[in-house]
Amino acid sequence: MTTLDELLRQHGQLTEVHVERWVSRGLLRPAGSGDSWRFEQIDVARARLLGELVDELGFEEESVETVVDLVDQVHTLRRQLDLLGHAIAEQPVATRESIAAALDRLSRR
Known part of the structure; x- marks a missing residue:
């Protein structure tokens, strides 16, 4: 976990005003409150x-x-595609080959 001071040091252009605004808008979600954000x-x-x-x-x-x-x-879709890839890899060879053939056929449309 990183403190507010450490965050500001790491990103020289950031100010407390930036961080407070982003926290209030829900773009950053620190643990703790105010001076003790982590x-x-x-x-x-x-x-x-x-x-x-x-x-x-x-x-x-x-x-x-x-x-x-x-x-x-985009990150959510990448995670879902990764999980789908792992799920497909766990299937029997015949199922994987069927999926590959269907993807090939659909990609030519």
């Missing part, structure tokens, strides 16, 4: 992304929520 690695990475979107790429604050929502959706 951030999971996912929030540390998300803070980096938010900072890049706002400070380096010039996104407006309203657009940031949409971008983060889309990134979350």
Whole structure:
């Protein structure tokens, strides 16, 4: 877990104002409250992304929520596809071959 001070040191361009705004909007979800916030690695990475979107790429604050929502959706889809791949790999050879043939046929449409 990362403290607010550590987060701000890691991401030199971030300020407490940035972090407080993102926490209040639900874009970061630290444990604890106020001065004792502790951030999971996912929030540390998300803070980096938010900072890049706002400070380096010039996104407006309203657009940031949409971008983060889309990134979350992509990560969710990737996890689901990974699980689906593992589920398919556990199936008998005949089933896997049938799925491969169906995917090949459908991809030619």
